[in-house]
Amino acid sequence: MAKLRVGIVGASGYTGGELLRIFLHHPNAEVVQATSEHHAGRGVGTVHPNLRGRSSLSFSRRDALAPCDALFLCLPHGETAPAAEALLPMAGRVLDLSADFRLRDPAAYPRWYGFGHPRPDLLGRFVYGIPELHRDQIRSSRMVAVAGCNATAVILALHPLFAEGIAPSDGTVVEVKVGSSEGGAAFSVSSHHPERAHCLRSYRPTGHRHQAEIEQELAVRGPVRVHLSATAVDEVRGLLATAHVFPTRAVDEKEIWRLYRRAYGEEPFVRIVKGRDGNYRYPEPKVLWGTNTCEVGFELDAASGRLVVMAALDNLVKGGAGQAVQCFNLMHGFPEAAGLEFPGLHPV
Ligand SMILES: NC(=O)c1ccc[n+]([C@@H]2O[C@H](COP(=O)([O-])OP(=O)(O)OC[C@H]3O[C@@H](n4cnc5c(N)ncnc54)[C@H](OP(=O)(O)O)[C@@H]3O)[C@@H](O)[C@H]2O)c1
Numbered sequence: 001m002a003k004l005r006v007g008i009v010g011a012s013g014y015t016g017g018e019l020l021r022i023f024l025h026h027p028n029a030e031v032v033q034a035t036s037e038h039h040a041g042r043g044v045g046t047v048h049p050n051l052r053g054r055s056s057l058s059f060s061r062r063d064a065l066a067p068c069d070a071l072f073l074c075l076p077h078g079e080t081a082p083a084a085e086a087l088l089p090m091a092g093r094v095l096d097l098s099a100d101f102r103l104r105d106p107a108a109y110p111r112w113y114g115f116g117h118p119r120p121d122l123l124g125r126f127v128y129g130i131p132e133l134h135r136d137q138i139r140s141s142r143m144v145a146v147a148g149c150n151a152t153a154v155i156l157a158l159h160p161l162f163a164e165g166i167a168p169s170d171g172t173v174v175e176v177k178v179g180s181s182e183g184g185a186a187f188s189v190s191s192h193h194p195e196r197a198h199c200l201r202s203y204r205p206t207g208h209r210h211q212a213e214i215e216q217e218l219a220v221r222g223p224v225r226v227h228l229s230a231t232a233v234d235e236v237r238g239l240l241a242t243a244h245v246f247p248t249r250a251v252d253e254k255e256i257w258r259l260y261r262r263a264y265g266e267e268p269f270v271r272i273v274k275g276r277d278g279n280y281r282y283p284e285p286k287v288l289w290g291t292n293t294c295e296v297g298f299e300l301d302a303a304s305g306r307l308v309v310m311a312a313l314d315n316l317v318k319g320g321a322g323q324a325v326q327c328f329n330l331m332h333g334f335p336e337a338a339g340l341e342f343p344g345l346h347p348v
Helices: 014-023 081-090 108-113 120-125 131-139 149-164 210-218 253-264 317-332
Strands: 004-009 029-035 068-073 091-096 127-129 143-146 172-178 200-204 226-233 239-245 270-272 294-300 307-313
Touching: 004 014, 014 029, 014 317, 029 068, 068 081, 068 317, 081 091, 081 120, 091 317, 108 210, 127 131, 127 210, 127 317, 131 149, 131 317, 143 317, 149 172, 149 210, 149 226, 149 239, 149 253, 149 294, 149 307, 149 317, 210 226, 253 270, 253 294, 307 317
Parallel strands: 004 029, 004 068, 068 091, 091 143, 127 143, 172 226, 270 294
Antiparallel strands: 172 239, 200 226, 239 307, 294 307
8 A cells, every 4th residue: 555645844843853753664654745944955864864864855845845645743833823724734634743733722822822823713623632632532633733742741640640530620739850852953042052051950930831731631520720840951852740749538559550550551652660679660761762652650658648640751752753643643543553663772
């Protein structure tokens, strides 16, 4: 059977580069067009050095985009929605990696993103892209708004507790520690190497934008508030979310184990990690570099009742391009893990 023809808009960025890499090994699809305004005409390997000699594709301009089977949009937030009219009809299926269509409430955009949404009519037409929560909807959808990286980790960590009513509707505190690639390929004063290297910097103690989608997706039993803080650490890839939950009733470790096993026991890309000993007894981002796996683990402090839930993932893969391909596979009826089998490296 002929391979599906895939296009990537914003392919010179980090998530676009990861999509190009993942599709090299996809049995059912190939990338036939990759746009960049700044690098049009140059081979994709000139920007993504890991693709040198592996891809003969060159970047093209967005206005040269031709219709294709599936289109991945990797533009900065605020850039996709205004271009929706031109982009969305270009393909049978569209997967947007930006935040422009993740929130269902148009009023959330001025509050969290600082712009009035130019296409509120489209918000209800995108399915939120976390397969572990919305697998059936994704299967039958034409358009997916792939979840944010921090949001994916926090939602996977906490969803079983909110679904069960064990986490309180207000009062859960989450800290995410993130690497520099989360900010994308464009550089700024804060990403300049002498400023970013060796940092352990509290950059969003309150008001992180992903809080909006986290609260939207965890509102299974009614509105919830989650208190999110973000800290930049001296890494390129990967993030670790640590959530402090004060359960609504007494729980024991067995019950929490049962809950997570029920939620994720059959999931191909969520691994429950809770060892008795050893370096890797809790989720750890570095062993997940390049993989589509999210690790989730927990520890219960029996004395105080505090439940600490941890989740780790690669922000560019399960937090971005990999999750997008997972959704793409579901939308097209391909095996969910197609192109996503890389198990990671050790040691790194
Ligand atoms: N980095 C992550 O960990 C991550 C994870 C999940 C989701 N996301 C989201 O996915 C989207 C892409 O992220 P990314 O990290 O791949 O971004 P990036 O590295 O900054 O790449 C952005 C791409 O968009 C193009 N572009 C078009 N208009 C632009 C503009 N006005 N300013 C800057 N670039 C523009 C850029 O190339 P040309 O200008 O040459 O066309 C580039 O190809 C973002 O919305 C981001 O929030 C990122």
